[in-house]
Amino acid sequence: MTDEFNLSPIQLDALREIGNIGAGNSATALSQIINKRIDMNVPKVAFIPIEDVPDLVGGPDTIVVGIFLRVYGKAPSNILFLMPQHSAFYLVDALMGRPHGTTKALDEMDQSALMEIGNILSGAYLNAFFNFTHISMLPSIPALAMDMAGAILNVVLVQLGQMGDQAMVIETEFLAEDEGINGHFFLVPDPGSLGTLIKAVGVE
Amino acid sequence: MADLIKVGMADYKVGRSPSTLISYGLGSCIGVSLYDPQTKIGGLLHIMLPDSTQARASDNPAKFADTGIPLMLNDVIALGASKSRLVAKLAGGAQMFAFANATDIMRVGNRNAEAVKQILRRNGIKVIAEDTGGNYGRTVQIDLNNGAYKVKTIDRGEKEI
Numbered sequence: 001m002t003d004e005f006n007l008s009p010i011q012l013d014a015l016r017e018i019g020n021i022g023a024g025n026s027a028t029a030l031s032q033i034i035n036k037r038i039d040m041n042v043p044k045v046a047f048i049p050i051e052d053v054p055d056l057v058g059g060p061d062t063i064v065v066g067i068f069l070r071v072y073g074k075a076p077s078n079i080l081f082l083m084p085q086h087s088a089f090y091l092v093d094a095l096m097g098r099p100h101g102t103t104k105a106l107d108e109m110d111q112s113a114l115m116e117i118g119n120i121l122s123g124a125y126l127n128a129f130f131n132f133t134h135i136s137m138l139p140s141i142p143a144l145a146m147d148m149a150g151a152i153l154n155v156v157l158v159q160l161g162q163m164g165d166q167a168m169v170i171e172t173e174f175l176a177e178d179e180g181i182n183g184h185f186f187l188v189p190d191p192g193s194l195g196t197l198i199k200a201v202g203v204e
Numbered sequence: 205m206a207d208l209i210k211v212g213m214a215d216y217k218v219g220r221s222p223s224t225l226i227s228y229g230l231g232s233c234i235g236v237s238l239y240d241p242q243t244k245i246g247g248l249l250h251i252m253l254p255d256s257t258q259a260r261a262s263d264n265p266a267k268f269a270d271t272g273i274p275l276m277l278n279d280v281i282a283l284g285a286s287k288s289r290l291v292a293k294l295a296g297g298a299q300m301f302a303f304a305n306a307t308d309i310m311r312v313g314n315r316n317a318e319a320v321k322q323i324l325r326r327n328g329i330k331v332i333a334e335d336t337g338g339n340y341g342r343t344v345q346i347d348l349n350n351g352a353y354k355v356k357t358i359d360r361g362e363k364e365i
Contacts, residue, residue, distance in 0.1 A: 051213040060213070060229030061343050063358060068301050143301035147358055150213065150229020151341025154252070155300050158232055158312050161214070161252045161267055 007198070012045050014201045015170060019043035022128035023172035023185060026121040030174065033120070034094040037177040044171045053153055056171065057082050057184055060150025064088075065106070067118030068155060070140040071126065075193035075200075078156045079122050079139065082149065083183040088114060090181055106146060115142040121185065133200035156188050208345075211235075211248045214267035218247035218279045219348055226345035232313035234269070234296035234320050234336070235344035238276060238329070239351040240285035246348050247276045253312065254319030269319040277327060292324050293353040293365055295344045297336035313337065333365035 007015075023040050031038040054060040065088035071077040083091070089103040092110045095117070096103075103110065119142055126137045145152055170187040189197060211217045211227040219225060221244035227235045230250065239246035249272050256268040265271035281287055297313035317336040324331055335342070335355050343356040356362045 051215065054213070054229060066300075145300050145339070147231075147300065148229035148341035148343065151231030151233075151298065152300055153229075154231030154233055157213070158252055 011198055011201075015197070016043050016045045018129055018132050018201070019045060019170040019172060019187065021132075022125035022187075023174075025124035025128050026172075026185065027174055029120050029124045030117070033117070034091065034176075034181075036094070038181075039175045039177070041173045041175075044169070046169060046171075048169060053157060053169065054150040056169075057149045057153075058084070060148060060153075062149045063146070064149045064152060065114065065144065065146045066149075066152035067115055068143045068145070068152075069118060069122050071122075071137045072140065073137045074135045075133075075137060075189060075196040077137065077187055077189040077193055078159065079118075079125070080153070080156055080186045080188070081118050081121060081183055082152065082186070083181070085146065087181045087183060088146070090176075091117065111144050115144050118142040118144070125185070125187065129197075133197060135196065135200050156186070160188065160191065211250050213250055214252050214264050216247055216249035216266050216272060216276045216279075218245070218276060218283055220245045220283065221348045224345055224347045226343070228343045230296040230342045230344060231298050231300045232296070232316060234294055234313075234316045235342070236269075236273065236276075236320055236324075237293045237344075237346040237353055238280050238285070238290050239293070239346065239348070240280070240289045241291070241351055242289055243284050243286070244348055244351075245280055245283050245285040246346055246351065247280045248344070248346055249273065249276045251316060251320065254315045269316060269323055273320070273323045273327065277329075287328070290329050291332045291351070292329050293333040293346070293351075294320055294331065295335040295342050295353070295355045295365065298338050298340055298342070300339060300341070302339060335363070335365050 027038040027040045063085045064082045067081045069079040092103045095113045122139045172185045174183045225248035227250045236249045251269045255270045297317040346353045
């Protein structure tokens with residue numbers, strides 16, 4: 001059993017489309033919560049050498065806020081929502097109804113609000129997956145950390161690293177209309193889960 | 205200006221004075237340095253996992269403590285360092301997210317630190333400084349002029365070990 005599949009272009013497309021709908025759901029949810037338009041790009045679906053993953057979010061020593069959820073079920077995966085620090089502060093201001101620029105550090109209440117956002121985004125995202133695959137994917141309670149991107153990504157990459165040198169990531173970038181928020185949403189299936197997902201999509 | 209050599213994740217570099225070796229954003233990973241104070245030759249290795257027993261043949265050996273350390277050791281000796289003078293320092297091995305039901309894999313930082321120390325001991329290399337554990341990321345660098353090992357964090361400042 002190898003996890004470095006040779007996915008056909010059609011299979012990649014299928015995953016991208018599911019990612020697209022999932023991200024669309026999430027973006028809509030986020031947009032409704034903060035009452036701003038949220039744009040997103042077409043998801044990237046790719047195998048990336050593990051050591052290159054931190055570069056997707058600005059390099060390993062960029063300060064980011066990461067919200068991490070473990071996904072249980074038939075296709076165990078990890079979800080990581082990464083935002084640059086200033087985006088997290090902006091989002092907290094919007095959520096708490098404070099003037100933009102108020103938040104300079106995250107207190108317990110702020111962290112809790114951000115984790116709830118992680119929860120909502122993941123729920124919306126996984127719903128789309130369920131609609132396509134009929135594999136139920138249950139997210140754990142979220143955990144939050146503000147630190148270097150490399151250090152936070154370690155959590156996910158270590159699990160993949162046990163099995164291979166490549167990370168399969170489905171990644172979407174969110175952007176608010178005034179560019180106050182940008183975030184990266186990663187769904188990283190465990191080695192082995194990818195096969196289950198592909199099979200469930202029914203694309204040969 | 206002395207050159208700064210970057211060491212990526214699951215990678216290692218060796219060099220000599222006046223270079224500085226640096227590795228950014230370690231979480232549960234560990235930055236292991238070797239240094240020979242007389243020849244001013246040293247190396248820095250960024251490992252992700254403790255052992256390669258489950259690895260496949262095609263895997264990158266610098267990813268694991270048990271295969272990466274001997275690799276770096278050979279290279280610093282080939283460059284002219286003396287094994288008997290080599291000393292090691294290490295930092296990293298954090299647990300970034302606290303989960304009530306943390307699985308083994310989430311405590312990998314701890315296991316990494318243990319594995320690194322054990323393998324260094326087996327190779328007869330003394331660990332003279334260590335900064336491991338916690339729940340925060342680290343950027344580490346070793347200055348090959350004097351063997352100073354700097355650990356930078358975001359909220360906890362910078363220290364030299």
